[in-house]
Amino acid sequence: MTVTSTHKDVDALTLTFVAEFDAPVGRVWQVWEDPRRLERWWGPPTWPATFERHDFTVGGSSLYFMTGPNGEKAYGWWRITAIDAPHRLEFDDGFADENGEPVTTMESTHAVVTLEPAGTGTRMVTVSTFASAEQLEQLVKMGMEEGMRQSMGQIDALLAEGEA
Template sequence: MTVVSSTKNLEALSFTLVTEFDADVKRVWQVWEDPRLLERWWGPPTWPATFEQFDFQRGGKAAYYMTGPDGTKARGWWRITAIQAPNQLEFDDGFADGNGDHVEAMGITHATVTLEEVGDRTRMTVLSTFESEEQMNQMVEMGMEEGMKEAAGQIDALLAEHSNP
């Protein structure tokens, strides 16, 4: 994986991560649509994800938790707002409490994932937009940028493992 860019835009209340992979768009799309593959990279290596619910369709919901090195569980959810397979996925992303309910104080982040062919590679752009400057700063302080880079860094191994013969 090559990180092409990582950009915070306070004015637009956004964070954009652009990466490229040595695989075609359909193979990269699989790491989003298959929850067993998704949970192998969603979250940094020290905070692996487990998806308990995954309804991959517009209006569908996903529920997951990430387990930290000390056993702490951080819960989250997605509400899928758009799917244009295999090139675009949009979802709202939020934190959840122990019952799986939205933690209002953390707000909602909207993610737009775009996959496009660039020669024989795939460029993946993940645009995260925030509700407020305060929310964006809070997420940056929590290590979102580094965490997203580490998480995306796990995708290459999955692509190599699940390559087409």
């Protein structure tokens, strides 16, 4: 079923995605924990991700880039701030330069991912919190909302592949 709803709340400075999957919570958790699985869905189909580092521990960091249809690269980073496996993940998310250094001209966002049983499957709620209404609008204009919908839309096929 994948993304069932999105909600942009300018007053709360949040963008929320609710997705449902026909897999147990532990299996859905693996698409965040395992960098090889993560890179198969983090980024829309035309901008696939490559995770060069994914230290999935509190205080750990991730470094990735997405490659566009013409070979251009967009770099990003995460800093893991909380993990309650397999139900909750929090991380700061920002843009990076080609050396993996955080871009200081753009504020980072903070993401909170919660996974909970929903019938025989899992409901995943991802809430991104922004530093300002301007940042929220800027990232939506850059395609974040549609890009995340497309990205999360790839998780069902990944889960259908089995335990691998």
